[in-house]
Amino acid sequence: MTNRTTYATSIYWMITIMAFCATLAMLVFYTPVEATMGPVQKIFYIHLPVALCTFVAAFVVFIASIGYLWQRMMWWDDLAAAAGKVTVLFCGVLLATGIIWGRSAWGQWWTWSPRLTFSLILFLLYVVYLMIRPAIEAPQRRAVVSAVYGLAAFLDVPLVYLSVRLMPDIHPTSIALAPEMKITLLTWFVPVAMLMAGLIHARFRLNRATRSAEEQRRSEPRRVSNLAPNMGASL
Amino acid sequence: MIQIARHVVLLAAKDLRIEARGRQTVGLVIVLGILIIVVLGMGLGAGQPMSGFGASSILWVAYLFGGVLCFEKTMSVERHDDALSGLLLAPIDRSAIYASKLLTNLILMFSLALVVTPVAIILFRFDLSAHPLGFAFVMGAGMVGFAAVGTLFAAAVSSTRLQGGLLALLVFPLCLPVVVTSTQLMRMLFAEGGSLASGGVATLIAFDLMYLVASWLVFEQVLEP
Amino acid sequence: MTLALSSIEVPVASCVCATAAVSVRGLGKTIDDRDILDDLTFEVPEGSFVALLGANGAGKSSLLKILATLIPPSRGELQLFGAAVRSDATALRSRIGLIGHAPMLYRDLSALENLILFGRLYGVADPRQRAEQLLDYVELSHRASDSIKTFSRGMVQRAAIARALMHDPDLLLADEPFSGLDAPSANALERLLKRLHDEGRTIILANHDLSQSLAIAQRAIVLRRGRLVMDAPVGDLTQAEILAEVSAT
Numbered sequence: 276m277t278n279r280t281t282y283a284t285s286i287y288w289m290i291t292i293m294a295f296c297a298t299l300a301m302l303v304f305y306t307p308v309e310a311t312m313g314p315v316q317k318i319f320y321i322h323l324p325v326a327l328c329t330f331v332a333a334f335v336v337f338i339a340s341i342g343y344l345w346q347r348m349m350w351w352d353d354l355a356a357a358a359g360k361v362t363v364l365f366c367g368v369l370l371a372t373g374i375i376w377g378r379s380a381w382g383q384w385w386t387w388s389p390r391l392t393f394s395l396i397l398f399l400l401y402v403v404y405l406m407i408r409p410a411i412e413a414p415q416r417r418a419v420v421s422a423v424y425g426l427a428a429f430l431d432v433p434l435v436y437l438s439v440r441l442m443p444d445i446h447p448t449s450i451a452l453a454p455e456m457k458i459t460l461l462t463w464f465v466p467v468a469m470l471m472a473g474l475i476h477a478r479f480r481l482n483r484a485t486r487s488a489e490e491q492r493r494s495e496p497r498r499v500s501n502l503a504p505n506m507g508a509s510l
Numbered sequence: 511m512i513q514i515a516r517h518v519v520l521l522a523a524k525d526l527r528i529e530a531r532g533r534q535t536v537g538l539v540i541v542l543g544i545l546i547i548v549v550l551g552m553g554l555g556a557g558q559p560m561s562g563f564g565a566s567s568i569l570w571v572a573y574l575f576g577g578v579l580c581f582e583k584t585m586s587v588e589r590h591d592d593a594l595s596g597l598l599l600a601p602i603d604r605s606a607i608y609a610s611k612l613l614t615n616l617i618l619m620f621s622l623a624l625v626v627t628p629v630a631i632i633l634f635r636f637d638l639s640a641h642p643l644g645f646a647f648v649m650g651a652g653m654v655g656f657a658a659v660g661t662l663f664a665a666a667v668s669s670t671r672l673q674g675g676l677l678a679l680l681v682f683p684l685c686l687p688v689v690v691t692s693t694q695l696m697r698m699l700f701a702e703g704g705s706l707a708s709g710g711v712a713t714l715i716a717f718d719l720m721y722l723v724a725s726w727l728v729f730e731q732v733l734e735p
Numbered sequence: 736m737t738l739a740l741s742s743i744e745v746p747v748a749s750c751v752c753a754t755a756a757v758s759v760r761g762l763g764k765t766i767d768d769r770d771i772l773d774d775l776t777f778e779v780p781e782g783s784f785v786a787l788l789g790a791n792g793a794g795k796s797s798l799l800k801i802l803a804t805l806i807p808p809s810r811g812e813l814q815l816f817g818a819a820v821r822s823d824a825t826a827l828r829s830r831i832g833l834i835g836h837a838p839m840l841y842r843d844l845s846a847l848e849n850l851i852l853f854g855r856l857y858g859v860a861d862p863r864q865r866a867e868q869l870l871d872y873v874e875l876s877h878r879a880s881d882s883i884k885t886f887s888r889g890m891v892q893r894a895a896i897a898r899a900l901m902h903d904p905d906l907l908l909a910d911e912p913f914s915g916l917d918a919p920s921a922n923a924l925e926r927l928l929k930r931l932h933d934e935g936r937t938i939i940l941a942n943h944d945l946s947q948s949l950a951i952a953q954r955a956i957v958l959r960r961g962r963l964v965m966d967a968p969v970g971d972l973t974q975a976e977i978l979a980e981v982s983a984t
Binding site: 423424438441 | 659662663666667669670676679680683684686687688690691694695698709710713716717720721724728731732734
Binding site: 517520524528531532587590591593595596597598599600601602603734 | 803804805806807825826827828829831832833835836837838839840841842843844848852853855856857858882883891898
């Protein structure tokens with residue numbers, strides 16, 4: 276990394292942290308407490324932006340997968356792998372916040388409601404994406420299989436959504452948002468989106484660097500260990 | 511188009527002939543399916559007759575595991591002695607290879623269903639009398655989508671070390687919409703006395719069409735030896 | 736044994752070869768970010784017999800797979816019989832035969848069933864008759880109905896050769912076809928390749944046995960680490976010179 280890139284990255288992360296601090300402060304001091312659910316309802320302001328960013332990250336996996344299949348250049352695979360990790364992370368947070376919400380709202384850690392089931396299936400879809408990668412040794416084969424799966428997983432998302440809608444929703448939720456709540460919700464999109472983009476970028480750069488180091492190691496001639504000093508003369 | 515259809519039938523006939531000689535795949539898959547039904551039966555220990563919802567859930571477990579084994583075996587035929595390269599060298603549309611594998615897999619899966627479903631009906635006392643055709647349609651449509659996904663990924667992983675284990679890992683989550691939709695449709699049909707005219711059928715058909723088209727387009731990409 | 740392997744006998748002397756059978760320009764192949772082949776440029780006129788030489792890992796098999804349209808090149812131009820492979824691959828395949836490391840046969844089917852299957856895929860007019868003729872030629876008629884998995888290595892290789900010839904290809908690519916063959920089978924294969932060449936086919940043979948290759952080929956192309964390092968008529972070079980190029984690191 277050049278000095279300028281390191282500097283820019285540092286500035287980016289500082290701004291992201293400050294944005295989180297600001298929105299957290301907003302959440303605690305500015306946003307009113309919802310009457311029915313109490314303070315736990317504030318998880319919603321994290322849950323929705325995280326949900327949207329999960330889809331964006333999954334979409335990046337989708338685009339990168341198509342890019343790899345089309346051009347067969349490894350940096351598309353590096354990008355897909357990076358976005359895949361971020362998708363799983365964000366989906367994990369989505370699932371966790373959904374479970375906490377459910378516990379608070381309905382007194383149960385888990386119900387087979389459409390929303391929770393959707394989050395769970397989405398999480399499983401992309402966890403599998405991460406698991407297949409180390410299972411295939413040859414880089415090109417790994418990239419092809421991952422790309423086909425990454426493409427299929429994103430196409431699956433609307434179908435998962437439609438299928439879970441058939442499930443009985445015994446706990447329908449609809450929240451009326453006061454103006455301050457709407458502002459808080461919109462503001463939370465900023466740090467969450469910055470975190471997503473920053474993580475994908477950082478992970479992508481790491482993948483590229485790892486691949487370059489691996490290529491360099493493979494192309495270096497093997498060094499023979501030092502022979503005893505007088506052996507050269509006898510050869 | 512007729513030429514492609516001819517090649518599809520030729521290649522599927524070749525696969526079925528090989529299967530008829532060895533009888534390995536269909537035998538293995540049926541026995542596995544029955545074993546799964548029996549294990550579930552012992553585990554669930556149902557004393558009451560089970561409705562369509564329970565029936566479809568239990569059958570899907572048997573179909574999923576049996577199906578994955580089917581897909582892996584039909585593709586492994588091509589990897590022995592690099593027979594697949596022989597097909598790729600021929601002046602045929604490569605999508606015919608996908609279509610023939612899909613056709614073979616569907617025939618084997620329907621053979622599995624023909625044996626395992628009556629066994630499950632007897633062991634679990636499934637009561638499908640309300641909508642037997644609806645049950646058959648939903649499970650059949652689900653199987654088509656499952657086979658479309660499975661055929662594609664069987665080709666993708668057949669040259670890797672893990673093969674079968676990896677195939678199950680890839681196919682199961684992608685096919686969850688099919689499992690969820692068909693079990694929910696069964697619930698609506700049998701438990702709630704509804705009809706098949708619902709959005710669920712559209713979801714099943716959308717799944718089938720989407721994966722048939724996507725697999726058709728992408729299959730050649732995964733075939734490169 | 737005599738067999739008219741093509742319906743038209745083409746005397747070598749009157750062959751006028753206006754189109755190159757193979758025309759390669761700047762060809763490269765990258766796998767896992769490694770250049771397996773790089774910047775290859777050469778032409779093979781119709782009716783030539785080329786020995787493709789090089790140490791293990793030089794890229795011979797990869798080049799033959801690309802010429803057979805089994806795998807696409809990563810860059811560069813490839814034309815076969817004047818047609819670009821990029822746009823006409825499916826049609827061109829009917830003119831190419833490949834004898835590879837693996838036999839490319841279905842072990843659970845008989846030799847006859849395998850040949851008839853491939854004959855139908857290639858659109859051969861009477862695949863059964865042609866299959867029987869070829870099995871007779873490679874001396875496998877007595878085992879025509881036995882499944883390939885019961886064959887010895889040499890018999891499998893002969894069946895594979897029959898498969899490659901089912902559709903009477905104009906361009907025959909052979910990747911180490913002699914490996915695993917006993918001396919009589921190897922001699923028979925050598926005679927077959929010479930005969931096929933005499934009948935006007937273009938042959939590109941990858942073979943690690945230098946003296947054997949140079950005895951039957953007209954031209955030598957040497958690859959080293961994916962690059963073309965020598966391309967000359969066999970008569971212009973001594974075996975020692977070619978061996979030096981193949982062995983150089």
